[in-house]
Amino acid sequence: MSSAEPAAGIDFAYDATFFFDSLPNGLKQAPAQGQQQSTDPEALSPKWYPAAKAPVSFSEDVFWSVLERWILEAPSIIPPVAKVEILYDHQNNINNNDDTSSTEKVPGDPTLISYAESQGTRAQLLLESRITPFRTVQRRLLPKRAAKDPVMNEWLYYTRSSPISHAIFAPELTPTNSHDIQTTTKTLPFYYPKVRGFRYGYIADPEEAPEDRDDHHHDNDQDESGDQDQDQDYEYEQDAAAIGEKDNAQDPTRKRKDDIRRAGQRLGWITLDLFLAGDENVFTDKMELFRKLFKWGVNATKGFTKSRVQHDIMVPKELYLQTYARLKEKHAQTWVQSWPEKTDPRKFVFEDIAIASWLISLWSLERAKNRKDQALFGSEDQNKEAEEQDEGSKSVGNMEEVRKQTFVDLGCGNGLLTHILNEEGHRGTGIDLVSRKVWAVYGAGTQLEAKTIIPNETVFDNVDWIIGNHADELAPWIPIMAMRSNPWAKFVVIPCCFFDLNGSRYQFPKGAPDGKYKAYQEYICNIIEICGYDLQKEILRIPSTKNVALVGMTRKRKREPQTCHSVDNDQQLDGQGNKNEDNQDCREQVDDLVRRSGLFVARISDKDKQVLQRERQSARLLTRELAQEQELEHKI
Incomplete structure (x- = not known):
């Protein structure tokens, strides 16, 4: 595919069209009196419905490169996800008729291949029984809030045919009747679309707009709607711009399409389809990920990488997130519900838990380095003491607890940071100009002083x-x-x-x-x-x-x-x-x-x-x- 860049000096704006009104869940009518809505799988017969489309200035190669990043870097796209594990990865030759393939799977889990092969009927529905995917991936999405959000397995199918290529996403165990879809939507994570599947597509021919064809089926990224979690506990970025809906009757005019072509910007179209049977709830209009796919593709074409601050220089991200999850589970609910101050507890509680998590993680790394230095440079007695401390760290009241860093927290304010550090075994005092009401609630184990x-x-x-x-x-x-x-x-x-x-x-x-x-x-x-x-x-x-x-x-x-x-x-x-x-x-x-x-x-x-x-x-x-x-x- 050509990788031509957009015309210099002209910005290609995001101009998506949505088709929510034409989805079966939006058109379905209540059954007549005396009739019951059918739950027969044959009557439901799920199929693909177009949900969105947008002209783009990037090539199909860029489209696939963006999706490859999305597969491996899901936490950047889906903030509530902490980590991705690739469980199964089977690739055919680019030519779908070629038998050459390669398979990767998790060592020690021989059931994955047989499970993937057992998905025949389900895959045929998703693939419309006509195309063999050139790549099949099973990935596991591990949430940040392990105590609240479920671990989820997801199947991805990549297909390429003329003129459309698709990347299909489907939760494991796609339901086939109304009862199952209702049950499954309750078990899916809040951030995952409550549908049987969705797919992103790419149409490479700039002269054949998808709105000119009645039977278009497009690929491209998923609608990351789901229910918005009200907790703002995640330290993550979201696109703030609201994306307005457009009725499919309000397609761009032919003159505007000709203007786009003359500008030499449009190389194709990206699309979003939903795999629906009509028994789902009305689909929401939150299309942040569809817009992100457009933005990432345009930026990749321009050779632009978003300038981002660099986190996790002193403390590894995984260590910090583990500590944060533990402290949040231990402290957050208690203090949010019983905060005695007039200030908003949601801001102070989660911020102080996050800072405490980072400090505790940093200090644990510091102690580990000190033990290593003692082992390398210390005397035999010191080495023996370090070994005893490592053994003692498995029990309560060990030497490691005694050796935890001490601190003083100046300008401690509400004292919650000091309280958490004290609770985690670090001796220290918080000092502020005046005391707060909440100080009396912490108990004698928290050392706080009001002085100048x-x-x-x-x-x-x-x-x-x-x-x-x-x-x-x-x-x-x-x-x-x-x-x-x-x-x-x-x-x-x-x-x-x-x-x-x-x-x-x-x-x-x-x-x-x-x-x-x-x-x-x-x-x-x-x-x-x-x-x-x-x-x-x-x-x-x-x-x-x-x-x-x-x-x-x-x-x-x-x-x-x-x-x-x-x-x-x-x-x-x-x-x-x-x-x-x-x-x-x-x-x-x-x-x-x-x-x-x-x-x-x-x-x-x-x-x-x-x-x-x-x-x-x-x-x-x-x-x-x-x-x-x-x-x-x-x-x-």
């Missing part, structure tokens, strides 16, 4: 990590406090509001081309650099636009590292075993930066403001009364 921090006078001698999650005026101070606290102190800052080192609002330099949030990150990154830390950055999977974590785990080295275990703490080593004198320049630069920033003025809490206001009012009243008394005495 003067950062230039504050150090934390016995803390492994300093956390600044939206810590406001303390955010730029956290790298400084970590550097001054102890040689092994590490930190994570998640900036939000923009404050300077003196506690006032940060004054941005003129012209911040990348936005204020980016400029403020650079400001804190500069402080981290001055403090002598190697900066690491992670884009967190949290439901917030302020999702950048700036991390300092290691300090820059000037000498070969020594073994921390062999040096007394009084020698003041930095985090890499280097003598503190090597970082004297950093300390001097930090002190100079603090002096130039001016005196830090702590923020006053609303409660203290009210007390101060009452005191001032009382003072003014007292002054007025004294003045009146003096005036009266003067008159006398």
